[in-house]
Amino acid sequence: MLIAAELDSGASMTIVTPEKAPLELFGKAASEKVAALLRDHNVETVLETAPAEYRDSALVTTDGRRIETDLAVTVPTLTGHLIPGLPYDEQGFIPVDDFGQIDQHSREFAAGDVTSFPVKFGGLATEQADVVAAAIAAAAWAAPAPEPFKPVYHGTLLTADGPVDLGPGAGGSEPYAWDPAEKVQGKYLTPFLKAADPAALGAEE
Ligand SMILES: Cc1cc2nc3c(=O)[nH]c(=O)nc-3n(C[C@H](O)[C@H](O)[C@H](O)COP(=O)(O)OP(=O)(O)OC[C@H]3O[C@@H](n4cnc5c(N)ncnc54)[C@H](O)[C@@H]3O)c2cc1C
Numbered sequence: 001m002l003i004a005a006e007l008d009s010g011a012s013m014t015i016v017t018p019e020k021a022p023l024e025l026f027g028k029a030a031s032e033k034v035a036a037l038l039r040d041h042n043v044e045t046v047l048e049t050a051p052a053e054y055r056d057s058a059l060v061t062t063d064g065r066r067i068e069t070d071l072a073v074t075v076p077t078l079t080g081h082l083i084p085g086l087p088y089d090e091q092g093f094i095p096v097d098d099f100g101q102i103d104q105h106s107r108e109f110a111a112g113d114v115t116s117f118p119v120k121f122g123g124l125a126t127e128q129a130d131v132v133a134a135a136i137a138a139a140a141w142a143a144p145a146p147e148p149f150k151p152v153y154h155g156t157l158l159t160a161d162g163p164v165d166l167g168p169g170a171g172g173s174e175p176y177a178w179d180p181a182e183k184v185q186g187k188y189l190t191p192f193l194k195a196a197d198p199a200a201l202g203a204e205e
Helices: 002-006 028-040 122-141 189-195
Strands: 013-017 043-047 051-055 058-061 066-068 156-159 162-165
Touching: 002 156, 028 043, 028 156
Parallel strands: 013 043
Antiparallel strands: 051 058, 058 066, 156 162
């Protein structure tokens, strides 16, 4: 949308995505909000397919469609780092259950981007880490049984008209506070970062 706002008249932009709806993982309210914003910015969406190749001035999708275009831009494919001794999926990420426990391993846990959970987001990494901490405490000290990981998506979309909140309850009228410390939404991390002295954390001037 930021690019679309800069385009010369006559130029157009299309997003090709395997999703059923734009940003569908964020839930219905956020997805509908994004779909409306894309329409407002004249960004067309081609859903439930994926780019296969760029050939003869066209993006060819996996279901055989040809989208005539002067330029195609792709986002990178994410792959994990293989850690010897731990299992990994086809993309190289560690498969975990809803408690962050590594499949088939009784004493190892993982949280964050390294896991097979498909959304790589700092806030979600902190939520996974909270679940893992509770699961380890339950196993080690008979602490209360942990709640399974139920991701809560917090996100802000930057548009030419300003930031748009895609967090829980998106679609409501709550204004979103745009604070760098809130870029990663974590129960403990966000207040820690808000109260932190950047220099004490090793940040450069
Ligand atoms: C450009 C960019 C912008 C982003 N913006 C946001 C945002 O605004 N909000 C948000 O919520 N998320 C954002 N993210 C995503 C967020 O950064 C990640 O989801 C988050 O950092 C994941 O945390 P993690 O602890 O799982 O992994 P990481 O932060 O990657 O931490 C893993 C650490 O392990 C270290 N490591 C790796 N291998 C080894 C090893 N063998 N031995 C020892 N150490 C090792 C790495 O050096 C690294 O320090 C952004 C990501 C990028 C790339």
